[in-house]
Amino acid sequence: MTASRSDFGPLLHGWRDRLSPADAGFTATGGRRAPGLRREELAQLAGLSVDYVLRLEQGRATSPSAQVVGALARALRLSRAERDLLYRSAGLLPPRDATIDTRVPAGVQRLTARLADVPIGVFAADWSLVWWNAMWCALHGDPAAVPPVERNLARAVFGTGAAHEAMRPVHSERGADSFAASIVGDLKHALSRYPADLQLSRLVQELKETSVVFAGLWETAATAEHTTDRKTVRHPEIGDIVLDCDVLVVPGADLRMVTYTAEAGSDDAGRLDLLRVTGGKAASTLS
Missing domain, CATH: 1.10.260.40 (lambda repressor-like DNA-binding domains)
Structure with missing residues (x-):
């Protein structure tokens, strides 16, 4: 047609x-x-x-x-x-099979919608954020406030644009250097799988040219996938929340579901509960 x-x-x-x-x-x-x-x-x-x-x-x-x-x-x-x-x-060429697919299967969309108590973000192979739920917005801020091209974790970590400005402070238990290296290693892994993806190639080239840290890590970081971590998210209203960050791979779709959870009954679980009630806004704005 x-x-x-x-x-x-x-x-x-x-x-x-x-x-x-x-x-x-x-x-x-x-x-x-x-x-x-x-x-x-x-x-x-x-x-x-x-x-x-x-x-x-x-x-x-x-x-x-x-x-x-x-x-x-x-x-x-x-x-x-x-x-x-x-x-x-729209006058555009559809994505080619050799390029990163950003489609989110209906089952994954239903899952993210129904797990309303858990902050969930779905990322493509180049770490572009392609799907999120309300709790993700409450924890990290609303991605809709960032232009679509900027909704990328690598841009948030290494870039200087809207994604970097919007990123809330997040500290990895393994250290900032380890987290940054894991993102670069994962992008190297993606580029090896999608050498024909122009958007990915442009992202890598742009960050090489604009970020000394990214360029250095690109030369030294091992090709690997970013996986589970424990992180402290500094929320502007709730304060520090220590959470387990798990990266779940969606078989057959090359997507990553990133989830944040806390141990039941812990102070951090209570802070997540507060996020659910307030939507991440100051209590005074809700009255």
Whole structure:
């Protein structure tokens, strides 16, 4: 099936109507004029503004970036064929098989939506954040406040842009040097698997040129995967929270689910409970 740019808005609207709020992790309430997602719900899932989604559907915004189209495809849980159609209707080439796939399987999306008590972020092979739940926002801040291209852990650690500015202080039990080296080693591993991925190659080249630390680690860090760690997150309202950070690989999708948990009954578990209640905001702002 061929597609033109005039198809983008109708496709977006049609697939939004098709996806049920419950499957997307929202509680269905009365008063809905259509069975599918509301515009603001799709905007929230994709990390975009409601106004931009409206302009895309109405054809007033005609040149969405590949990052935006990818975020919409993931939020709408499109199949590979549907995702490729959405890319083509935006005037973009669909991701090639030899490149990193940022699609999040429907089962993983349902899992992140239902594990509401646990901060969960889903990362692609290049450590781009492609999915998150409300508790992740409460712990780390809302990724939607950062441009899609900046939602990348390597950019947050080594870059100088919006991702770095938005990153809350996180201290690894293994030390900052060990954590940074593990991210670089994991990117080297990804590049060996996806040598044709231009976005990954550009990310690595950019960080080599702008970060002396990254460039040095690229020469010395062993090719490896970033795995489980124990971290202290310095939250601006709650204070320090010591959490177990586990990295779970999704077989067949080359995705990483990063989860943060605390031992039951511990002070840190209590701080996580407070995050659930407040959403990470100061108590005074809730009254």
